Amino acid sequence: MNYTNAKKTIATFLILYAFVGFGAHATSVSTEDAYPFFSWFLFVTVPPRIQSGFDIMLVSVDGERLETPVHLLDRPDVFSSEGVTERELSEITQRFAHSIRGKRHEQISELRRMLEVHFSTHASYAVREYSYDPLEYFKNKKVSSSIILAEFLVGK
Amino acid sequence: MNMSISPAKIMKDAYARLSDTLDNFIKGGTDFEKAKAIVPFFYYFLFFIAFTHLEGLNHTIAEGASGFTPRFPLFWAPYVEYGTVVTLVFLTWVGTSLLACLFPYIRTVRIFAFVGFLQYHAYVASFGQPNHQWDHWLWISLILVFLPGLTREPSVETRRTFSLVFWGAQAFLLLTYTMAGIGKLTYAFIQFSQGQAHAFSPDAGALYAATQLNLMQETVPLAGIIISHPWLAWLPFLILLELQTFALVAAFRPQLHRIWGFGLILFHIGTFLTMRAVFTAPSALLLLFLLASPFAPEKKKWNETLSSIPLFGRLFQYVTKRIESGRNIN
Structure with missing residues (x-):
């Protein structure tokens, strides 16, 4: 050439x-x-200045309501993360939230089964949607607002 | 009188002008000698990368074939056991790149090196979305296949063609950054028109960093300061837009090669330190093809360099002319 x-x-x-x-x-x-x-x-x-996310919070343990709901992974005595990575749990949470919003009951049941097998005691949990400023969230995990999409009792 | 100018004529004129620009610095002299000296280093780097990846061979096999959907260069993979596929891919890459280290000027060997790396590239891309940081290596190893064969005393034509193909690799590398810059500008206008944060917003850099790090639940050394003081990232981000968007222009201005190579390396370091975006693979290519550019002038004339920076060069020229005319009056 x-x-x-x-x-x-x-x-x-x-x-x-x-x-x-x-x-x-x-x-x-x-x-x-x-x-x-x-x-x-x-x-x-460029990511938006207000973003939203979903998480699953523990609401009560053995019939007693918690003063402040906590993340599932913060209570290894109630929720065992063995066999599920944080990333997998995050994906389950996303799918769970979207299924609740879309009222897809079969998927909700399936995801409940996947999640509740990790509970070692009687508890209830809530799927939450929260909004946050990403800059504030990075600095101090501050959430601007949140709503509970649904609450579930393990096994029921 | 026909005043219309056809798109074909515009393109033809543009090609002629750019072609003349290339002819001004692709001479087949010292540029050829330098380009010829640099080419083997591409394969030295390629071999080094291949060999370091070989360390992870057992681990890669052990991770299993879940999600493995072979891309077209691995058309032979379905007929072979998965562990053997991985082993062959890694060893072929090591072997062919080592051969190219020994015989970088033989075209057949360079073809083998390209095919060897293509197998690895295709393997990595066979688990969903490709990891694009290796794309430059792939395409440049293909471009270098077209380097002309060298006799003991190559003709001026051959020497010029060699330099030109080397330049082609530079141009491809810079083209990818220009494409990235065009993407950012396009979406900047879209987001601006929708009242959203956009690439020219003072907090754009901080938003990128915070969002990415929140998602990964990690932090990096400069994240805290950028997120606490978003304005600190504003000017670097605007400079980045300039570096990316006009990268291909820099390909035609050899006096900008080194400054662009350095700037783009800083960009990759910066995105890692602020948002943990890992894009280290192109850095070696930026060193080889831009920082060590055979076309960059030996003696730096800062006036000329700064004047040739797209957009800001004209501003710089205007300011220096005003200063000079002020001096002349005095």
Whole structure:
């Protein structure tokens, strides 16, 4: 390949790469995949100033209501995390919350079964949606507001 | 009189101008000698990375094949036991990159090195979304396949073509950053129009850091200060937008190669220290292809360098001209 043709080839390749990469993003933002091409649209959206999340809080143990609900993982004497990683628990929590909001009762039952097998005693728990400023949450885990989506008694 | 200019003519004129720009610094002289000296180091790095990954071979096999959906370069994987697939992928990568360390100027060997790395790249990408930090290595190992063969005394044409292909690798590397910059600018305008926080917001950097670290439930050394004082990240973030968006422009301005390479390395260090974004793999390429650019002028003329920075270069030129004319009057 001579110098002049090499220039044309490189130009064509760069344009083609950009075209395919951008095209992959334009046609499927969430599952963009045109392996091995890529749009390089990484971290393109600035996260919002108010964000929301879900968690599961322990509300009562052996019939006694807790003064302040606590995260399941903060009570290993009640909830055993053996066999479930934090990431898996987080995924279960997300699915649980969305199932409650979508009133998908079968999925709710299935997720309850997956979760309640880890309880070692009689307890009740709540699925909570909370809003927070990510900067404040990072500094001191401060939550702006929260609502209980649903409360469940283990085994019932 | 026909006043219309066709898109084809615009593109042709643009290509001609850029081509002339390349001809100004791709001479086949010392640029060729330097490019030729740098190429083996690409394969030295590639081998080093392959060998360090080999340490994790047993662990990778033990993790099992859950979620393994072979990408097209691993078309042979379904016919082989999983542990053997992993072993072959890792060993092929090590073997082919080592061969390229020994014979970097032989095209067939460079092809093997590309294929060897492609197997590894495809393997990693076969568990859902690819890990893009290795993409540059993949494509540059393909580009380098097209380096011309060298005789004992290569012609000027061959030397220029060698330098040009090397430049092609630089241009590809910088293109990816420009694409990232275009993405950020595009969504900045979308988010701005929707009244959301956007890339030009003073707290953009802090929001990225806090969100990412909250998700990962981790912290990194600079996170606390950035999140407590979001304005500290504002100027660095704007500089980052400049670095990314105009990266491809820098490819055509050799006096900017080193400053862009340094800036992009700082960008990767910065994103790790503020939001634990791990993107270390391109750093070696930024060193090899930009910081050590064969086209960067030996003697730095800071005036020329600063004047050629996209957007701000013009401002710098204006300010220096005003200062000079003020001196002349005095």
